[in-house]
Amino acid sequence: MAKIGVFTCWCGENIARHIDVERVSKAIESLPGVHCSMNYKYMCSEPGQSLIIDQIKSLGLTGVVVASCSPHMHLKTFRAAAQLAGVNPYMVEMANIREQCSWVHADKEEATAKAIELIRISVEKLRHNRPLQPISVPITKKALVIGGGVAGIQAALDIAAAGHEVILVEKEPSVGGKMAGLSETFPTLDCSQCILTPRMVEVNQHPKIRLMTYSEVEKVEGYIGNFSVTIRQKARYVDVNKCTGCGTCWNGCPNKRIPNSFDFNLGNRTAIYIPFPQAVPARPVIDSSRCIHFKNGKCGICEKNCAAGAINFNDEDKLITEEVGAVVVATGYQLYSIGKEQSNPNLSGYGEYGYGKYKDVIDSLQFERLISASGPTGGEPKRPSDGRVPQKIVFIQCVGSRDNAKGVSYCSKICCMYTAKHTMLYKHKVHDGEAHVFYMDIRSGGKKYDEFVRRAIEQDGALYHRGRVSKITEEEIDGVRKLVVRGADTLTGKPVTVEADMVVLACAMAPTDGATALAQKLSVGYDEYGFLSESHPKLRPVETNSAGVFLCGACQGPKDIPESVAQASAAAAKVLVMFSQDHLTREPEIAHVDESLCAACCACVQACPYEAISIEEIVDRKGNHVKNTSRVNPGLCMGCGTCVAVCPSKSIDLEGFTEEEVYAEIESLLS
Amino acid sequence: MGTTEFGYYPGCALHGSSNDYEQSVRACLDRLDVRLTELEDWICCGATAAHSINQKLATALPARNLAIAEKAGCGSLLAPCPMCSMELLKAKQAITSDPAVRDEMSEIVELPVIGSTDVVNLIQVFQAIGLDAIKSKVTDSLDRFRPACYYGCLLTRPPKTLRFDDCEHPSSMETFLAELGAEPVDWNFKTECCGAGMTLCDPDTVTDLAHKIIANARKHGANVIVTACPMCQMNLDMRQADVEKKFEETFDMPILYLSDLVGLALGISEEELGINRHYVKLQI
Secondary structure (H helix, E strand, O other): OOOEEEEEEOOOOOOOOOOOHHHHHHHHHOOOOEEEEEEEOOOOOHHHHHHHHHHHHHHOOOEEEEEEOOHHHHHHHHHHHHHHOOOOHHHEEEEEOHHHHHOOOOOHHHHHHHHHHHHHHHHHHHHHOOOOOOEEEEOOOEEEEEOOOHHHHHHHHHHHHOOOEEEEEOOOOOOOOHHHHOOEEOOOOEEHHHHHHHHHHHHHHOOOEEEEOOEEEEEEEEEOOEEEEEEEEOOOOEOOOOOOOOOHHHHHOOOOOEEOHHHOOOOEEOOEEOOOOOOOOOOOEEOOOOOHHHHHOOOOHHHHHOOOOOEOOOOOOEEEEEEEOEEEEOOOEEEOOOOOOOOOOOOOOOHHHOEOOEOOEEEHHHHHHHOOOOOOOOOOOOOOOOOOOOOEEEEEEEEOOOEHHHOEOOOOOOHHHHHHHHHHHHHHHOOOOEEEEEEOOOOOOOOOHHHHHHHHHHOOOOEEEEOOEEEEEEEEEOOEEEEEEEEEEOOOOEEEEEEEOEEEEEEOEEEOOOHHHHHHHHOOOEOOOOOEOOOEOOOEOOEOOOOOEEEOHHHOOOOOHHHHHHHHHHHHHHHHHHHOOOEEEEOOOOEEEOOOOOOOOOHHHHHOOOOOEEEEEEEOOOOOEEEEEEEEOOOOOOOOOHHHHHOOOOOEEEOOOOHHHHHHHHHHHHO | OOOEEEEEOOHHHHHOOOHHHHHHHHHHHHHOOEEEEEOOOOOOOOOOHHHHHOHHHHHHHHHHHHHHHHHOOOOEEEOOOHHHHHHHHHHHHHHHHOHHHHHHHHHHHOOOOOOOOEEEOHHHHHHHHOHHHHHOOOOOOOOOOOEEEEOOOOOOOOHHHHOOOOOOOOOHHHHHHHHOOOOOOOOOOOOOOOOHHHOOOOHHHHHHHHHHHHHHHHHOOOOEEEEOOHHHHHHHHHOHHHHHHHHOOOOOOOEEEHHHHHHHHOOOOHHHHOHHHOOOOOOO
16 A cells, blocks of 8 residues: 655745645645655755655655755755655655646636646556666676777877776778867867877777777677677788888879868879878878779789788788777767858758869868978978969858858858967968958857967967958969958948968858768767767766767867867766666666567567667476567667557557556546 | 649749749750649748848748648749759758747648658759659750859758758759750859859949859850849840959850750740840850
């Protein structure tokens, strides 16, 4: 026989102003199963909790309904209090009479009546509840970090520093990500490579980190604490263990005019190459799509020249399976593509800016390479068309950002800062050059950030025009090819035309092409642009809705380096919290199959978004087949209840929200 | 090739100041076995006065025409004037996206209207006929023409209503004409304003704008400007003498309709197409 206590909270005035709590308490008292009904000003406070504990102990209550705020707010608090008094925590129900009642209704009479109804259905549910025990799952204390940019490197180093093994997977031949290609960084103008390359070396040398470059995650199975990950290690055609990185092969390769994607096609590389001299590992790969040997079986100069015998033209992709307990996703970003073709059909490009048509219209990452000491021009800003040093550059901000007409409404956040940096770096190299910037607003929130932009304008003399550019055309003026940039200056209210030598488009950060496919493998959500979704924007910013999978860096949204690094350390901390225990405790509110009823129709298997249900065979003692049944993996199930809705034989149910419990609520509401 | 059918909404321009455009479109499509069925009792599309003054009127006027088209069972409606097709498409968008607007419009125009008719421009008609079908009827090469394809302000805008080509950087006319042997030039002002709307009240600004367009086409090697808009054609053609006078330059740049050039490829005479009625004579 249930002995239920109902505790109604005033929440100061939040509830009491619009709900007559005394009347509520009185009305509830007479409900079947209710042994006491009380109210108090702050039920979540220490005296409030003591009140609950005392009543449980003195009256021998078997369950508790707290009528207060949303369970998101305080369910854990009240469950803990009940447990202290010896009641199973899953015998605690909350009736939300704040967010769903007092805050949204002005009429006190109606709100009070509704509050009574809400509590009544909670009591009815509790009468059908049964005690549940938390689930315990073991943990493999090894982490997988996907993406070897600055965020992935940071996360890997932090987890490894705590003594746990890490597998760092990077799809390119070298770690370093986008940051390795940047020139200098705002707001300090320190050299990007100088900050990053020591950390790249560290991940390669760390005894706890297994670095897998030129590799991609193929498949992810399992659940929090117990993932099984299949990694495709792409054929490198170079034995990294034999190779010494001496460079004879790439220096001798006759195929020298292949656009280098690390330089965003501004510079060239050979068919056997390392993307940049400071690459980690400093081991080359052969681009089989461009190598002469793979075309006609000839050449083979690298093989002949290699003293270590490291070239292996018969190399093949390898699939490697690893068991890990946690996954950190740090796949970073790419730039919004400016030309006409868009992989996302909702976006349209900026054909009017002539990117791809005019050689001297480049994007911001290309400009980074042009002014980087390690870039194709050795840091000399030369325009791609004819190698002349541009005397006038126009920088256009918000290309692809905050532009609903082009399908992207978000602010890319970092472009105001890097554009200011670009103007400075350019002016530091071309003192008499003109740097024009077209902007919508200058968004430079951050430590020493606005000071930095002011410095670009006031000390280095960048010319800022507040307005958009409508069109760029190429015209020959006095024998020199110029880019005619037509825009508006909305502060003076006049059209502006600048005849520039080069145009740099500050394109929005967009998720990488493979990000959504990876998210699907990991059951992680993503937004309409493909940025991966965190579990809660404020309180769970590095967790995802897929337990054991964490996010950091620009795969989650536009971010600068400091933010990416901070978030990477946060993700590492979350992994370490997990790894500090030997077993994971999970909420028991998951699906449960009545195997005697299940007909193994697979409806639930197909409906489950987390791939938590599988079909298993039941055999008798002699090993004879009895029947098949579906079975829920308690580690994977997220308790969403989709399976319950589709099950035709009603053999699957959700603990804590069983059909019996939910129907009891509905019936009490209708009675 | 069998006969293809389109509903036809000429609008005021093609029955008035730009009836050479109608002549050209009809001659050209007739040769391609396209039958045009003109909407019975069509009315003004509302441009440009209505949408500046009264939103409801601006939707109701084209809605009436859409209703007539629907009643006639017209699946695709050709509106050769971009202003007309924009107004019709705007009304269609309003009607199909909001049932309340749909019901209100049906009541105002005293005919049921659900926005089921597709409204197409001249380029889309050629695309629907198909390149192969057109090429099979080509008799004359267009290889002496180096057209600057001029889309003007309305053929691609507003993009979310028209959903035709890249609104700032279109290329469908070039692709099409290149297939017929012409050599379209790459130039800068495909979608720039020609000033037609101000041609009577501010001719000075209009000559500046028209000059910018004609001079740039010439600079990029064009020997003809091709447009699919009656207003653009009239403005650039009729105002060209003023432009030449003001800027002391001679252009003699013929301004042809898209259907003129296609018609020439199909072996239709300049007289049949109405090209002889243009101000700037075609001497290529």
